[in-house]
Amino acid sequence: MANLSLTHRPRFPTLAFLRALIRTNLRAAFALRAAFWLQVVLMALNNWVFFSFWWLLFRKVPTLGGWQLGDVAVLFGVSACGFGLGVFFAGGVRKLGRSIESGELDALLTQPKPTLLYTLGSHSIVPGLGDIASGLILIVLSGKASLSSVPFIALAIVSSALVYIASGTLFFSAQFWFRQTDTVATKMWEALITFSLYPEPLFGGGLRLLLFTLIPAGFVSYIPAALVREPSATALLSVAVGPLLYWSLAAYVFRRGLMRYSSGNRFGSFGS
Amino acid sequence: MITRFFPRSAKYAAWSWLSLRELRAAPAELYGTALFFATILLVFSSLWRKAAEVGLPLGLGSAELVWYLAATEWLLMSTPNVHLDMAEEIRRGDVAYALLRPVSYLSAHCARAVGQLVLRLTLLAPVAFGLAALFAQALPARPAALLQLAGYGLGACCMATLFRVALGLTAFWLHDISPLHWIWQKLSFVLGGLMLPLPFLPEALQRFAAFTPFPNMLYVPASVLTGAAPSVTRVLAQQLLWSGVALVTSVWLFSRARRAMELNGG
Amino acid sequence: MSSAAAILVDQLKKSFRVRTSPARGVRSRLRNLFSPAFHTQQAVNGISFSIQPGERVAFIGPNGAGKSTTLKMLTGILRPDSGRAEVCGLSPWAQRERLAYRMGAVFGQRSQLWYHLPTQDSFDLLSHVYELPRALYQQRLQALSNSFELEELRRKPVRSLSLGERMRCEIAASLLHAPEILFLDEPSIGLDASAKHTIRQLLRDRSSNDGATLLLTSHDTADIESVCDRVIVIHHGSVLLDEPVRSLKQRLNTKRLTLHGDLNDLSVALPGVSVIERAPLQLTLEIATQVTPVARVVEHVLSRANIEDLSVEDPPLEAVVRALYEQEKAS
Numbered sequence: 129m130a131n132l133s134l135t136h137r138p139r140f141p142t143l144a145f146l147r148a149l150i151r152t153n154l155r156a157a158f159a160l161r162a163a164f165w166l167q168v169v170l171m172a173l174n175n176w177v178f179f180s181f182w183w184l185l186f187r188k189v190p191t192l193g194g195w196q197l198g199d200v201a202v203l204f205g206v207s208a209c210g211f212g213l214g215v216f217f218a219g220g221v222r223k224l225g226r227s228i229e230s231g232e233l234d235a236l237l238t239q240p241k242p243t244l245l246y247t248l249g250s251h252s253i254v255p256g257l258g259d260i261a262s263g264l265i266l267i268v269l270s271g272k273a274s275l276s277s278v279p280f281i282a283l284a285i286v287s288s289a290l291v292y293i294a295s296g297t298l299f300f301s302a303q304f305w306f307r308q309t310d311t312v313a314t315k316m317w318e319a320l321i322t323f324s325l326y327p328e329p330l331f332g333g334g335l336r337l338l339l340f341t342l343i344p345a346g347f348v349s350y351i352p353a354a355l356v357r358e359p360s361a362t363a364l365l366s367v368a369v370g371p372l373l374y375w376s377l378a379a380y381v382f383r384r385g386l387m388r389y390s391s392g393n394r395f396g397s398f399g400s
Numbered sequence: 401m402i403t404r405f406f407p408r409s410a411k412y413a414a415w416s417w418l419s420l421r422e423l424r425a426a427p428a429e430l431y432g433t434a435l436f437f438a439t440i441l442l443v444f445s446s447l448w449r450k451a452a453e454v455g456l457p458l459g460l461g462s463a464e465l466v467w468y469l470a471a472t473e474w475l476l477m478s479t480p481n482v483h484l485d486m487a488e489e490i491r492r493g494d495v496a497y498a499l500l501r502p503v504s505y506l507s508a509h510c511a512r513a514v515g516q517l518v519l520r521l522t523l524l525a526p527v528a529f530g531l532a533a534l535f536a537q538a539l540p541a542r543p544a545a546l547l548q549l550a551g552y553g554l555g556a557c558c559m560a561t562l563f564r565v566a567l568g569l570t571a572f573w574l575h576d577i578s579p580l581h582w583i584w585q586k587l588s589f590v591l592g593g594l595m596l597p598l599p600f601l602p603e604a605l606q607r608f609a610a611f612t613p614f615p616n617m618l619y620v621p622a623s624v625l626t627g628a629a630p631s632v633t634r635v636l637a638q639q640l641l642w643s644g645v646a647l648v649t650s651v652w653l654f655s656r657a658r659r660a661m662e663l664n665g666g
Numbered sequence: 667m668s669s670a671a672a673i674l675v676d677q678l679k680k681s682f683r684v685r686t687s688p689a690r691g692v693r694s695r696l697r698n699l700f701s702p703a704f705h706t707q708q709a710v711n712g713i714s715f716s717i718q719p720g721e722r723v724a725f726i727g728p729n730g731a732g733k734s735t736t737l738k739m740l741t742g743i744l745r746p747d748s749g750r751a752e753v754c755g756l757s758p759w760a761q762r763e764r765l766a767y768r769m770g771a772v773f774g775q776r777s778q779l780w781y782h783l784p785t786q787d788s789f790d791l792l793s794h795v796y797e798l799p800r801a802l803y804q805q806r807l808q809a810l811s812n813s814f815e816l817e818e819l820r821r822k823p824v825r826s827l828s829l830g831e832r833m834r835c836e837i838a839a840s841l842l843h844a845p846e847i848l849f850l851d852e853p854s855i856g857l858d859a860s861a862k863h864t865i866r867q868l869l870r871d872r873s874s875n876d877g878a879t880l881l882l883t884s885h886d887t888a889d890i891e892s893v894c895d896r897v898i899v900i901h902h903g904s905v906l907l908d909e910p911v912r913s914l915k916q917r918l919n920t921k922r923l924t925l926h927g928d929l930n931d932l933s934v935a936l937p938g939v940s941v942i943e944r945a946p947l948q949l950t951l952e953i954a955t956q957v958t959p960v961a962r963v964v965e966h967v968l969s970r971a972n973i974e975d976l977s978v979e980d981p982p983l984e985a986v987v988r989a990l991y992e993q994e995k996a997s
Contacts, residue, residue, distance in 0.1 A: 141794075141797045144794050144797075145794045145795060145797075147794075148790065148791050148794035149791065149794075152780060152783065152787055152788075152790070152791045155783055155787055156780050156781075156782050156783050156787075159782040159783055159823065160782060163576070166579060170579055170582050173582075173586070174582065174586065177586045177589060177590060180590060181595050181596060184596055184600045184601060185451070185596065185600070187600075187602075188456075188457035188458075188600060189451050189454055189455070189456065189457065190454065191454060192447070192450055192451055192454065193450045231776070232776065234738070234743050234773065234776065235771075235773060235776050235777070235778050237741075237742065237743050237762070238741050238742070238743065238766055238769070238770075238771040239766055239778075239792075239795050239796075240763045240764075240766035240767045240795065240796065241795050311429070311431070311432050312432075312435075314432070315432050315435045315436065315439075318436070318439075319435070319439045322439055322440065322443065323439070323443065326443050326446075326447065329450065330443065330446040330447050330450055331446055332446065335442070335446075390742075390743060390744055390745045390759060391744075391745060392680065392682055392735075392738075392744045392745075
């Protein structure tokens with residue numbers, strides 16, 4: 129029997145696939161209902177505990193480098209929302225190193241869809257919803273956003289999420305070349321999150337360079353937060369730079385990584 | 401249980417030694433911790449320096465606060481996650497096997513945890529304090545305070561470890577102790593003064609914290625670096641008191657668990 | 667597909683650079699840290715074969731023989747060092763995505779199904795992966811569901827399925843898009859006897875129905891016997907043997923004679939005859955037919971005991987393969 133007719137294929141098949149992938153991913157996330165809401169709530173609480181540091185500090189110190197509590201709240205909120213959005217829909221990024229090491233990519237490689245998107249969308253980190261919720265509340269309570277900010281908030285969060293996931297892809301793709309880089313990659317990932325939660329004026333020249341290149345906290349929180357606090361054309365453009373830059377890089381690195389993967393010199397995981 | 405400890409001290413010493421071997425096998429974790437220290441001390445040294453420009457409260461200097469943070473993080477990160485290990489053991493059902501061994505389950509875990517603790521304190525000290533000196537660009541006003549910190553810190557961490565053992569025992573009843581672990585951890589961050597010395601907290605919260613063991617875990621030992629001078633007797637008394645509470649709780653929980661296992665056959 | 671080969675493999679070679687473990691001792695360990703030593707492991711050393719559409723071929727060999735590596739090259743996961751391969755006329759590593767639409771793969775130790783979801787959800791996702799038109803997908807799903815008996819299993823989460831049930835679902839999932847070729851890597855590993863039996867039957871029926879070509883690797887020679895018509899034996903990265911299953915079994919020039927009855931401690935002292943299994947009412951003998959013809963043994967036995975039933979069979983493939991490895995080792 130010949131293969132199924134390849135006519136009558138759905139239009140925009142990749143889009144249909146992505147929609148189906150997201151749907152399946154979300155279903156899997158909701159499937160573990162018992163732990164679901166608990167994780168979400170705890171993550172939100174967790175973020176507020178960390179934010180309480182700023183609340184306590186600003187009670188004693190009026191401003192910090194020109195920043196007030198509301199400014200930090202927006203920064204924190206945008207970073208948390210972006211992070212949550214990213215890992216909720218593309219939680220596979222966190223497992224990328226392990227997937228590469230264990231050969232889990234094989235099953236995806238034998239299927240006719242882009243491997244990177246497939247593996248990113250194959251897992252969802254449920255507490256991400258807690259990050260999104262706590263982030264939104266912080267932005268609302270910051271006093272720096274109004275109803276008219278809503279579209280900017282949305283853009284800022286999406287931009288942040290895209291850079292988070294692209295950066296994660298870059299960090300964890302190191303596994304293609306070096307074994308056991310999971311710890312280092314994880315530390316870089318955590319450093320990214322940490323740096324993104326502290327106001328830009330804190331950091332001196334050298335460090336600031338780092339935060340707009342190797343560990344792009346700048347693109348993950350500062351620039352998107354600036355868009356929310358003071359929307360402008362420049363801010364809009366800047367918010368697009370990060371995702372474009374880092375996604376191009378991530379796609380390139382992953383493709384090269386796959387080529388290396390297919391050379392098989394990660395031998396030792398499964399017998400021949 | 402305590403009376404059994406001394407004759408069997410050789411056995412328990414072996415458990416402590418085991419932790420050295422374990423640690424040798426996990427250098428990556430140590431490097432990771434060092435990186436973590438570097439990151440946060442970097443961030444906070446910038447933060448405190450900027451804050452000092454507008455005037456820090458409580459007459460503190462930025463360098464002092466950096467050292468303070470290094471100290472609290474040093475203590476926090478050195479305390480082993482014995483509760484998570486125990487919970488994993490219990491979840492896997494390895495406990496039944498462990499209970500068969502002629503070594504008291506609790507004593508073994510305590511001994512092992514203390515061994516790990518001492519090792520981590522020793523290994524992380526140069527990391528934490530070296531980086532603190534680097535980023536604060538100053539040494540503590542009273543270098544002797546570091547010795548005080550070490551002394552109080554050791555006691556504080558032992559106390560914290562005992563609490564974690566008690567926490568780990570709840571795994572006999574709770575399917576997943578991570579929510580409890582989280583709550584405990586966050587309480588110790590806030591009420592223990594991880595990032596900010598306790599006087600930064602609102603009055604009411606400070607008063608409330610005084611009734612919990614948390615201030616003794618991090619704030620009290622680290623506060624010697626910010627000019628506080630708590631009396632030795634007070635510190636030791638508090639640590640002993642709370643350690644006693646933790647110990648009694650652990651023993652009670654353990655006996656309940658034993659009974660439950662015997663009844664249900666594990 | 668026309669008369670062109672479904673799979674064509676020509677002198678495939680693949681080696682791996684493997685890090686040499688350092689010797690004991692601090693100095694060699696340190697040296698290894700800064701300048702690691704590598705040695706080359708030749709996994710596949712010039713394999714060639716061709717498989718016609720609709721054939722069912724087994725790929726067997728001991729661990730480390732190169733089976734999985736070859737399979738990975740044919741599915742496009744690995745690139746060879748040299749040599750050529752064509753699957754459905756396409757180069758697996760160069761045209762991986764195009765080929766993926768026309769082939770299916772089942773890895774015994776890895777799952778394509780989403781662990782916490784009902785298998786139905788995984789099937790639905792796959793229908794989008796392979797861009798199956800809705801109506802066609804439903805039709806295909808129903809047909810597979812019937813032959814694999816998945817009606818009940820479909821709604822259960824994968825984590826609650828037994829290994830055998832999961833394997834059935836995996837194979838069904840890989841057939842959703844009616845691939846021309848199905849690759850299976852250790853499909854029956856870890857399964858109990860009845861599950862293995864079910865899987866083998868399903869594979870056989872399905873490939874007859876759809877005309878799909880099967881290439882499977884396995885440690886279990888019984889898999890080969892029930893599912894495949896042809897076997898390729900791999901050893902040390904090269905093809906040791908490539909022939910129909912039937913002729914492989916005849917290679918050893920032995921037959922097995924199983925006797926049932928009141929055997930009275932019967933002993934058969936004939937040359938070339940050895941006892942395989944002995945039980946109170948059953949005796950299995952292996953006869954080297956070049957030395958003593960079967961008829962002679964039967965004659966001998968009938969006159970010395972009350973035989974109620976007897977059967978003469980080819981030896982199991984396992985014995986044949988084992989003998990082959992031994993021959994190879996000896997040579």
